[in-house]
Amino acid sequence: MAEGSAPVEPTHPRTRQDVLYWLEGGRIGGETAVRHLRQLGANQAEEDRERSAATGAALRRDGVFQELDALIGLTTVKMVIREIEALVEIQRRRQQVGLKVETQMLHMVFKGPPGTGKTTVARLLGGIFRSLEVLTKGHLIEVERADLVGEYIGHTAQRTRDAIRKALGGILFVDEAYALARGGPKDFGKEAIDTLVKAMEDYKGQFVLILAGYPKEMDLFVETNPGLRSRFGMILDFPPYTAQELVTICRHMLRERQYVLAPGAEGELEHYFNRIADSAHPYAGNARMVRNLMERAIRRQALRLVKRRVATSRETLMELSWVDFDPGAK
Numbered sequence: 076m077a078e079g080s081a082p083v084e085p086t087h088p089r090t091r092q093d094v095l096y097w098l099e100g101g102r103i104g105g106e107t108a109v110r111h112l113r114q115l116g117a118n119q120a121e122e123d124r125e126r127s128a129a130t131g132a133a134l135r136r137d138g139v140f141q142e143l144d145a146l147i148g149l150t151t152v153k154m155v156i157r158e159i160e161a162l163v164e165i166q167r168r169r170q171q172v173g174l175k176v177e178t179q180m181l182h183m184v185f186k187g188p189p190g191t192g193k194t195t196v197a198r199l200l201g202g203i204f205r206s207l208e209v210l211t212k213g214h215l216i217e218v219e220r221a222d223l224v225g226e227y228i229g230h231t232a233q234r235t236r237d238a239i240r241k242a243l244g245g246i247l248f249v250d251e252a253y254a255l256a257r258g259g260p261k262d263f264g265k266e267a268i269d270t271l272v273k274a275m276e277d278y279k280g281q282f283v284l285i286l287a288g289y290p291k292e293m294d295l296f297v298e299t300n301p302g303l304r305s306r307f308g309m310i311l312d313f314p315p316y317t318a319q320e321l322v323t324i325c326r327h328m329l330r331e332r333q334y335v336l337a338p339g340a341e342g343e344l345e346h347y348f349n350r351i352a353d354s355a356h357p358y359a360g361n362a363r364m365v366r367n368l369m370e371r372a373i374r375r376q377a378l379r380l381v382k383r384r385v386a387t388s389r390e391t392l393m394e395l396s397w398v399d400f401d402p403g404a405k
Contacts, residue, residue, distance in 0.1 A: 091115060139202040147327070147362075148320045149192055152311050156196075156203065159309075163207045180308045181209065182275060184297065185287040187313025190361035193287045196313075197248045204246075204283065212244035220254040223267040231263040235270040242282045252286035253296035265299075272302040315360020318348035325365050334373065335393050343397040372399040 088094045088111050098108045140160075143153060162179065170176045181204070185193040198215045205213025218238050225231040239247060249255075249271075255264035275284060288296065290312065297303045297310075316324065322345050329335060336344070352360065376399040380387055 087111065088115070139199050139206065143196070143199050143203075146192055146195065147324050148316055149196070149313065152192075152196060152313065155309060155311060156200065160203065160207065163209060178280060180306060182284045182307050182309075183286075184293055184307045184310040185285055185313060186290040186293045186310065187287075188289060188315055188361060190363035191313040191315060192362065193313050194248065194250070197246055197285050197287075200283070200285075201246045210244055210246070210283065214242075214245035215248055216242040216245060217248045217250060219250045220264060220267075223249070223255065224263045226263075228263075228266075231266040232270045235267045236274070239271070239274045239278065239282065242284075243278060244282065246283045246285055248285045248287065251288045253288045253292035256296050256299040268300050268303070272300060272306065275306050315352070316362060317360070318345045318352060321345075321348045321360070321362070321365050324362050325369055328366060328369050329395065332373070333393055334395055337394045337396040340395060340397040340400065344400060347400070347402070368400060368402075375399045 088097055091112060094103075094108050094111045094115070097103045098105070103111070143156065146153075159179075159181065166176050166179065185197070187193055194215075194217065197217075201210065201213035201215050203213075204210040216238060223231060223235045223238060225234050241247075255267050256262075258264050271284060274282075286293070286296070286307070297307065322341055325344060326336065326341075372395050376395050379399065380391065
């Protein structure tokens with residue numbers, strides 16, 4: 076503004092006080108004042124809604140990340156997800172200042188045996204991506220070969236497209252994805268793979284595809300279609316849990332049910348988990364095995380206490396001994 080020039084008067088009142096000041100000064104009439112007050116009220120309501128939505132998204136994101144951080148192990152997986160969160164935020168800031176922003180390919184491959192947290196992490200990712208406004212819904216659609224592969228030519232493509240449409244705005248999680256390629260080049264599973272690859276381009280940014288399965292099988296699977304490996308920027312390993320991690324998982328599961336391990340039971344459990352790991356047991360490092368073992372222990376504890384036919388205290392009802400867990404006990 077040039078020196079000595081008068082300040083430019085606003086053409087519209089910016090606050091309720093401005094409206095009253097203009098009304099008292101005769102600048103506007105009563106009807107105009109009412110119209111300005113209504114507009115200011117509508118603007119304030121819209122600002123409040125936007126602020127509330129932003130606060131709600133932040134709270135949801137914090138809650139989902141708390142769930143993620145509470146998962147046992149998976150250190151590398153958690154780090155990658157934090158990197159994705161940071162990248163989305165920085166890309167948003169770059170866009171605000173006019174810098175080049177590239178569309179991020181968030182499709183992933185999860186490699187690991189069953190019971191290592193793959194489906195749980197996929198569900199949490201849906202919530203995280205929704206809170207980051209990467210996905211509009213954040214829901215999880217979980218499918219396997221039987222849900223995608225049809226019985227005749229064209230049937231598979233239709234079933235696969237149906238699954239994709241259900242997943243729009245969220246995550247399509249294909250468990251044991253390598254099974255789609257197990258029948259050879261003439262198998263209908265190849266049609267499902269081709270349809271998925273095409274959808275990754277046709278619906279770019281509208282859903283996230285996660286292919287999951289055993290490590291060796293998934294390594295072979297991504298080579299079955301030239302377009303697969305290039306479209307999956309993140310391949311995450313879900314290693315089997317260690318014996319100590321399995322004990323911690325067991326403790327957490329028991330705490331949710333108001334049970335505790337008796338003195339000595341924790342050490343015996345860790346020895347047992349180490350033994351099955353050394354013997355290359357198919358369920359080694361598997362949280363589902365822990366759940367099954369725990370539920371059996373709860374049943375055996377109930378039978379043991381009933382057979383005693385004596386009064387039971389709160390502590391006795393909560394405590395699980397190693398004899399309740401021991402797979403070799405009868």
